[in-house]
Amino acid sequence: MQNPKVTLLLLVAVAYTTLASAQQVADTLFNPEIVRPAYAKAQGPAVLIDEAHSNFHTVKGRFKPFARVLEKDGYVVGGFSQPFTNEGLTAAKILVIANALHPDNGENWSLPTPSAFTDAEIEALNAWVKKGGALFLIADHMPFPGAAEKLAASFGFRFLNGFAMKKKAGKDLFTPGKGLMTNALTNGRDKTEKIASLQTFTGQAFEIPQNATPVVVLSSDYEIKLPQTAWEFEKNTQVVSAENLVQGAYMKYGAGRVVVFGEAAMFTAQLQRGKNKMGMNAPSASQNAQFLLNTIHWLDGIIK
Template sequence: MNLDRMFQAGLGLAILGVVWAVWPQPGLGAYTWQNRFRRSAYHRGPAVLIDRGHWNRSVPDPRFEGLLQMLTWDGYQVARNRQDLVPELLRTTRVLVIPNALGWKGVLQPLVGKVGLRLHPQAFSVAEVEAVRDWVHGGGSLLLIADRAPAAEASQALAGEFGVRLVDGGESTVPFSRDGGLGDDAIANGRPEEGEEVEYAVSFSGGKLWGPPGSMTFLKEQGVAFESGRGRVVALTAQLAGPQGRSTDNRQLMLNIMHWLSRR
């Protein structure tokens, strides 16, 4: 084999590795389009910005397309962003959603990890971390999702600014109920007069997290919420799976998260 063919073969393997890393994983839909079970929360609601500019693993995933549809149906003004997170962009945003930001090193990590190498991915620049931190402290709301390795490691610099520790984990299905794992707080309870209580939820995959003192832990070791300055933060290390055997309140839980972040 000559050098040109060796180079082409190596490049082909690298591309296959990248595709494998970002391709949607098999499994149940996290947020299916079955959301017309009550009236929308908003007529023309707050601006929600979905980050897609940091090699987000969820970008091509139809499960998160379902999330976008659900938020749009609930009245949020949803936009997608591929730019750096700068103050000028965040200024017009009420809720910033960052799902599984990997950075380019995080995309390659599953490939090079097979030969024992670690790239220590960092999805965000120092300037972006500072911009998001200052924006939240000034009144913005952040939903940070890191449910597939190495998203927790890649997002730790940002999470750490708010006192959150993220740890990557493997694939598992975890049930949460009032008898175990599900919190008794503003997110799990929602607005009882509107029938928003969450009784049973199921998460799939993900790692663990720990929030700062005083956090609401609405999902044990997988979901926390807290005030930060004048803003609010929710961190998740679990994908909310679809119904498994019995009906779940996963969609209601996600809506409660967004309503809390947008101060509904």
């Protein structure tokens, strides 16, 4: 017979997951103007968004605003609903993986958090990027870092399966000199695309390989909480410093390119509890949409 306490904990975990899913929906009214599209309508490369790994964000779901921004920039955006293979990946110029999960964690955001990807898929992804593919890997707060940990490690990144949180209340706003680095992704194609402010929405933080360039670097104002179940922080929850950990970075990998971020909401537009704007639609995140475009342009090779 199953331990009643364990059963109760599982029910609580499922309830938290269901509540989180219900509270966050795509803001379908978000429709920013793209002043200088990279391509004419539907004339750009294919950007495929992973939908084969119990993803919390999908092209017709919570990442619909993400897709809309890229489509207005001329890209052809679609879902990718098959396991990663050498042959299948040839369909994409840019592959986006946003908040993948192992099926066991689909409705249970508690430890353990097995890999969402098989070893064969990870090997195929590495080979595809080395040959010139462009990967945009996004893994938000726990349990998503656990699900993507092996994939990230194959490129040299070390995920922490927790929550990157400010010690004191306040928005996660980053500016030059205060966590936001100056580089190709923040400079854009010219001065009109330069990012002066970028907002994230909790997420995780990670360590990067030596050849990666950081975009957002956390200070001692942040800490990483490592709970057993998402959003359940107790007195004995492990906490480590987030100082000098990174929430976004990019690098070249063989003939290809990789961008890794530890937060997903910043790249879409959502409504929380039906009214609170979270993501590119938030007034305090007015440059997030341009940063998304800069990121895709770098992955595409438009930005060198």
